Amino acid sequence: MSKEDPKYKSALQEQDGIEPPKVLSDVSAKSIKAxxxxxxxxxxxxxxxxxxxxxxxxxxxxxxxxxxxxxxxxxxxxxxxxxxxANKSVRIGITGVPGVGKSTFIEAFGSHLTDLGKKIAVLAVDPSSTLSKGSILGDKTRMEDLVKNQNAFIRPSPSGNSLGGVARKTRETIILCEAAGFDTIMIETVGVGQSETAVHSMVDFFLLLKLAGAGDELQGIKRGIIEMADAIVINKADGDNLRAAKSAKVEFNRALHLYPEKDSGWSPKVSLCSALKQTGIAEVWELITEYLNTTKANNYFEHNRHNQNKFWLLQTIEERLKSNFYNSEKIKKELENQLALVEAGKTTPFVAAEYLLSL
Amino acid sequence: MSKEDPKYKSALQEQDGIEPPKVLSDVSAKSIKAxxxxxxxxxxxxxxxxxxxxxxxxxxxxxxxxxxxxxxxxxxxxxxxxxxxANKSVRIGITGVPGVGKSTFIEAFGSHLTDLGKKIAVLAVDPSSTLSKGSILGDKTRMEDLVKNQNAFIRPSPSGNSLGGVARKTRETIILCEAAGFDTIMIETVGVGQSETAVHSMVDFFLLLKLAGAGDELQGIKRGIIEMADAIVINKADGDNLRAAKSAKVEFNRALHLYPEKDSGWSPKVSLCSALKQTGIAEVWELITEYLNTTKANNYFEHNRHNQNKFWLLQTIEERLKSNFYNSEKIKKELENQLALVEAGKTTPFVAAEYLLSL
CATH class of the missing domain: 1.20.5.170 (Single alpha-helices involved in coiled-coils or other helix-helix interfaces)
Known part of the structure; x- marks a missing residue:
């Protein structure tokens, strides 16, 4: 290294007498190369x-x-x-409010499936989660047995700010898992917000976990969750809870009958289980098998997957059209101006929209 | 007129000896000019x-x-x-399933308002209607008194294939009616589909008309209509129906209490009326007046109108972005190809979307 070199003329670059630590840099270079x-x-x-x-x-x-x-x-x-x-699998969506016992259920249900010789992958969609905040499935200790199981693969929800982004990543992960030979994909989501709709549109079967007497039946109807469910499984149906669970089963059956028949030709079922006591778990898989037989026989299974692909294609286009438009610097600035003009009663929303689109 | 004129060389244009009827054409020309x-x-x-x-x-x-x-x-x-x-008015959305008595209610309610010295305009949003098919409000004979009323202006739903187009036309018509001095604008819609959401987003107050014992409470909850309502008015609460109407009032009040408090700070009310017997009509206006007092005092009224303007601006942009994209000939053709590739498992919906967006 020579002081005469023009790049060392600046005082800020004064390195007279300083040699780079040769040995260390060789080690680093090797490690990076490796x-x-x-x-x-x-x-x-x-x-x-x-x-x-x-x-x-x-x-x-x-x-x-x-x-x-x-x-x-x-x-x-x-x-x-x-x-x-890929595509040679069954994709099962599992939702339920926090506290309903999703992790315990997936642990029991997943172990049952691997006992049957299946290879299961457990994914999640939770846009609110980040690694630091702790997400559903993030704490793998809640699925002790499954984590150690050679035939189970567990991956927490990808982090991300938008549901669209998180959903896309999960949907692509499904394909990779299927190609790796996992024949049963479970996608867990929390029972809040739009993530349930996103999961519903990427699975073959949608399972709603419930508790007896939680009094959130109306919530389920309101948010359209009950309408999406192919099965309602009432968890913690054991001990003193069993009686309440049985009467909840009657109630949910009644609620389900108020909905029109599904395109799948399948009548949603209500069943009881105790993930903790491992009762009623085999029945859930029997129910799903019955669903698969029905919908593969009437071609709804394939039809639904095609529709889901179309949905994701159009959805991706529309999200990108919007983000491209609103993220343009020109629009960002003018949108504020036009909104101010609309609020001041100087223009209508429609004229303002046309102006922004013409930019 | 000469046969030598080159434009008369075609046999199809043979007009030898035919003179246009001069008198008639002069009359027509004058009429057209006029x-x-x-x-x-x-x-x-x-x-x-x-x-x-x-x-x-x-x-x-x-x-x-x-x-x-x-x-x-x-x-x-x-x-x-x-x-x-414009803007110096109250805008009231009125919905209810066919047969609930919307026309009779609007007739009675509108007459009550003009008796109070108000000028009312009655508009409609019904994208399914065309002039030929007969729309809501199309048959003005169902509002005999109101049609003859000097202080009432009735306009049927504009025709159109898209809800967006129909809603835009109605929203612009509101402004024109307000500028013409109509201080109370009622916008009727049928209790089906997305048109209720569109009407809800252009009014200050949303009124849901119901019948006792119609058994469609769950439908209302499912479709989110009850959630949007500022008042539920149970019509045909007369004679033998009165008892059932009173018990329906209790039920709806209970259902409304299950919802969280509204941003407006207003607790939705349930009231009874008989549009036919003209009972309970004044109470509906009292209820709306109370709502206006509440929401003008807490600034929700203005806030809501601002939000609605913003909603329509963004909504218009997004509809146009989509229609511009999908209506391009290039996209129309390639979208089919890409969908076929997705269905054949040759590409993913996301890669296909990116390709289409890059065209």
């Missing part, structure tokens, strides 16, 4: 996933969840290559 | 409207409802000029 070499290629990832390699699967999901556009490009290629191996 | 001269200018229309001239008002509304872009341009100018005279 890491770079370890980054698997698209082919490696696809081969790994389709061979059921969990490390490859996890890495591909990390690419899907990344906010780096290069990662997303790579993820898209991996997913596209995995598509022919 | 009509053209009668087409009022923007200033004429605005002056007419703000002087309460019903002919000018009707003509301006016809411009609003026209599908001719030149008419719409003229309409926009008239509306903008009318804006300073």
């Amino acid at each position: 890491k770079r070499q370890k980054q698997p290629s698209i082919t490696d990832l696809v081969n790994g996933i389709t061979n059921g390699d969990i490390t490859a699967l996890s890495r591909a999901i990390t690419l899907v969840e990344s906010t780096n556009p290069n990662h997303n490009k790579k993820a898209n290629e991996v997913i596209t290559a995995c598509l022919p191996y | 009509k053209r001269q009668k087409q009022p200018s923007i200033t004429d229309l605005v002056n007419g409207i703000t002087n309460g001239d019903i002919t000018a008002l009707s003509r301006a509304i016809t411009l609003v409802e026209s599908t001719n872009p030149n008419h719409n341009k003229k309409a926009n100018e008239v509306i903008t000029a009318c804006l300073p005279y």
